[in-house]
Amino acid sequence: xxxxxxxxxxxxxxxxxxxxxxxxxxxxxxxxxxxxxxxxxxxxxxxxxxxxxxxxxxxxxxxxxxxxxxxxxxxxxxxxxxxxxxxxxxxxxxxxxxxxxxxxxxxxxxxxxxxxxxxxxxxxxxxxxxxxxxxxxxxxxxxxxxxxxxxxxxxxxxxxxxxxxxxxxxxxxxxxxxxxxxxxxxxxxxxxxxxxxxxxxxxxxxxxxxxxxxxxxxxxxxxxxxxxxxxxxxxxxxxxxxxxxxxxxxxxxxxxxxxxxxxxxxxxxxxxxxxxxxxxxxxxxxxxxxxxxxxxxxxxxxxxxxxxxxxxxxxxxxxxxxxxxx
Amino acid sequence: xxxxxxxxxxxxxxxxxxxxxxxxxxxxxxxxxxxxxxxxxxxxxxxxxxxxxxxxxxxxxxxxxxxxxxxxxxxxxxxxxxxxxxxxxxxxxxxxxxxxxxxxxxxxxxxxxxxxxxxxxxxxxxxxxxxxxxxxxxxxxxxxxxxxxxxxxxxxxxxxxxxxxxxxxxxxxxxxxxxxxxxxxxxxxxxxxxxxxxxxxxxxxxxxxxxxxxxxxxxxxxxxxxxxxxxxxxxxxxxxxxxxxxxxxxxxxxxxxxxxxxxxxxxxxxxxxxxxxxxxxxxxxxxxxxxxxxxxxxxxxxxxxxxxxxxxxxxxxxxxxxxxxx
Ligand SMILES: [Ca+2]
Ligand SMILES: [Ca+2]
Numbered sequence: 143x144x145x146x147x148x149x150x151x152x153x154x155x156x157x158x159x160x161x162x163x164x165x166x167x168x169x170x171x172x173x174x175x176x177x178x179x180x181x182x183x184x185x186x187x188x189x190x191x192x193x194x195x196x197x198x199x200x201x202x203x204x205x206x207x208x209x210x211x212x213x214x215x216x217x218x219x220x221x222x223x224x225x226x227x228x229x230x231x232x233x234x235x236x237x238x239x240x241x242x243x244x245x246x247x248x249x250x251x252x253x254x255x256x257x258x259x260x261x262x263x264x265x266x267x268x269x270x271x272x273x274x275x276x277x278x279x280x281x282x283x284x285x286x287x288x289x290x291x292x293x294x295x296x297x298x299x300x301x302x303x304x305x306x307x308x309x310x311x312x313x314x315x316x317x318x319x320x321x322x323x324x325x326x327x328x329x330x331x332x333x334x335x336x337x338x339x340x341x342x343x344x345x346x347x348x349x350x351x352x353x354x355x356x357x358x359x360x361x362x363x364x365x366x367x368x369x370x371x372x373x374x375x376x377x378x379x380x381x382x383x384x385x386x387x388x389x390x391x392x393x394x395x396x397x398x399x400x401x402x403x404x405x406x407x408x409x410x411x412x413x414x415x416x417x418x419x420x421x422x423x424x425x426x427x428x429x430x431x432x433x434x435x436x437x438x439x440x441x442x443x444x445x446x447x448x449x450x451x452x453x454x455x456x457x458x459x460x461x462x463x464x465x466x467x468x
Numbered sequence: 469x470x471x472x473x474x475x476x477x478x479x480x481x482x483x484x485x486x487x488x489x490x491x492x493x494x495x496x497x498x499x500x501x502x503x504x505x506x507x508x509x510x511x512x513x514x515x516x517x518x519x520x521x522x523x524x525x526x527x528x529x530x531x532x533x534x535x536x537x538x539x540x541x542x543x544x545x546x547x548x549x550x551x552x553x554x555x556x557x558x559x560x561x562x563x564x565x566x567x568x569x570x571x572x573x574x575x576x577x578x579x580x581x582x583x584x585x586x587x588x589x590x591x592x593x594x595x596x597x598x599x600x601x602x603x604x605x606x607x608x609x610x611x612x613x614x615x616x617x618x619x620x621x622x623x624x625x626x627x628x629x630x631x632x633x634x635x636x637x638x639x640x641x642x643x644x645x646x647x648x649x650x651x652x653x654x655x656x657x658x659x660x661x662x663x664x665x666x667x668x669x670x671x672x673x674x675x676x677x678x679x680x681x682x683x684x685x686x687x688x689x690x691x692x693x694x695x696x697x698x699x700x701x702x703x704x705x706x707x708x709x710x711x712x713x714x715x716x717x718x719x720x721x722x723x724x725x726x727x728x729x730x731x732x733x734x735x736x737x738x739x740x741x742x743x744x745x746x747x748x749x750x751x752x753x754x755x756x757x758x759x760x761x762x763x764x765x766x767x768x769x770x771x772x773x774x775x776x777x778x779x780x781x782x783x784x785x786x787x788x789x790x791x792x793x794x
Contacts, residue, residue, distance in 0.1 A: 197667060200669075274709060318669070327710065327713065328713075331713050341523060342712065342713030342714050343526075343644070343711065343712045343713055343714065345713060349710055352706050352709060352710070353702070353706070354702040354705045354706050354728055354732065355702075356731070360735060361705070361728070361731050361732040361735045363705060363706065363709045363732075376679070376680040376681075379680045379687070379689060380678050380679070380680050380689065383600060383678060383689045384653065384675055384678070385669065385711055386668065386669045387653065387654075387657050387668030387669055387671060388668050388669065402680055402687070405682070405687050406680065406687040406689075409686060409687045
């Protein structure tokens with residue numbers, strides 16, 4: 143009998159220590175962390191007025207600048223530039239336009255001067271004319287070898303550890319976690335499962351045109367020139383409605399491109415949590431907001447607090463930044 | 469001790485009887501049923517060469533004519549016609565075109581003569597200019613009251629019981645079940661959870677243009693004129709790639725509009741199951757295939773068997789048809 147009592151006591155303690163394990167160890171002990179946990183508690187407690195059934199626990203997050211870095215330029219653009227360089231090394235005749243030449247030289251400023259047309263040329267040259275699986279094999283190879291210019295880390299080591307923990311915590315509480323990003327779906331799906339625990343079907347984003355054809359008896363889906371849908375600004379709630387068909391109860395982002403998504407989410411009935419990651423940490427990362435060309439954040443900072451959104455101050459609220467080395 | 473033994477024996481028997489409960493009671497004891505079960509066994513048995521991890525157990529099904537009826541015309545078109553009638557009853561000036569007049573008179577032939585343009589007029593007049601949630605409230609009200617012209621059943625009672633059982637069986641075996649339909653996503657999502665156990669985020673289909681705007685301080689997603697994507701033929705594998713991002717291992721349909729989806733699915737490596745429901749049952753339903761205007765099936769019957777697809781013979785393979793009354 144004594145043995146049984148000991149066994150039960152041990153089991154209880156083990157389960158209690160499991161229940162009280164910190165789900166967000168890389169978040170500092172500040173109001174931000176407390177607000178997130180108290181929100182999750184309130185929507186998962188069946189006795190709470192704010193209780194939400196698991197089927198409706200939808201959480202959506204922007205990717206660039208929210209779940210991983212985005213400076214000095216979006217990592218997908220760095221992939222595209224590296225792909226242009228590789229193609230040019232094989233065949234210099236590939237560089238048929240000024241935009242492609244600028245890309246091959248890594249001249250981001252010249253590319254930026256060319257505007258959307260120049261960017262689209264580089265995207266088309268590297269993101270079309272090949273099967274989805276061949277494109278993804280190329281991205282995967284790039285992720286295995288390429289290093290970020292200032293941190294020296296692999297790009298998929300530059301995911302934000304506090305956000306990786308948040309995603310995992312939400313899934314443990316029966317949330318479905320989604321990426322809703324201006325980045326390309328085929329690009330993000332290469333690493334979303336490994337880096338974030340997010341399966342391909344929960345990766346929502348921008349996509350190129352694609353075609354279906356049968357080549358020598360083998361069906362193939364091919365990436366074609368042109369962008370079929372831009373998942374940014376108003377495009378985010380529109381795409382969430384198309385793909386998920388439910389209004390999320392949590393939305394997180396870092397730029398004004400996320401404003402409509404967070405606005406739509408938090409306007410829903412019942413408890414909702416909108417959050418914006420403010421890049422305040424010049425020491426561990428990069429400090430930027432309203433004046434930045436990448437991840438410009440003005441409206442969110444100005445109007446977000448009055449709309450009840452949580453503004454996450456990276457420098458104060460995070461005890462760690464990159465997942466690297468963990 | 470005897471009590472304990474009895475308890476354990478009872479528990480074992482209960483679990484054994486659970487394991488041997490027929491997962492497909494409305495399927496006749498034919499080769500079709502056997503093939504489905506043996507496929508599912510082979511991909512879920514960890515000792516099998518064909519084992520597939522749960523994350524990759526994706527099953528996709530067409531809706532009209534596969535999961536519910538589609539004769540004499542697609543039920544969504546009947547909704548649209550009923551909606552035109554209701555609007556005309558309120559305001560006869562609503563009938564501004566020949567197509568709308570034909571719809572108000574329920575004159576399907578005149579509508580058909582008007583072709584795609586006439587159809588689009590009717591769709592635009594009933595599927596745009598209102599918030600997604602208002603549209604869905606209208607569909608829900610219609611489903612509660614409208615009756616099918618020949619069976620007298622509510623439309624959502626005309627789901628196929630054998631397919632409802634198949635969907636449930638697959639989910640019990642850790643499949644994710646999806647609808648991939650030429651029908652509208654906002655239309656299908658009104659009943660997919662209730663009728664099929666399929667949540668909104670697993671309903672893939674055709675969709676109209678939509679817009680996001682803030683009206684009097686309230687964010688709203690509005691259905692706009694025009695169809696943004698037609699989820700039929702090549703559109704099905706293209707949309708599966710966009711939304712799910714994985715090739716399914718099971719695909720089921722009933723018309724040549726499903727051919728590319730089943731072709732792409734079954735061309736994947738490893739065990740795959742393609743199936744086509746052949747409407748052979750003039751007595752309990754409607755017998756139709758290659759000559760039908762709705763759900764035309766020629767290529768699938770001609771090439772499907774050589775491609776290893778399972779052709780389900782409704783008359784022979786199903787012991788029940790509609791879910792009605794269950
Ligand atoms: Ca961002
Ligand atoms: Ca069909």
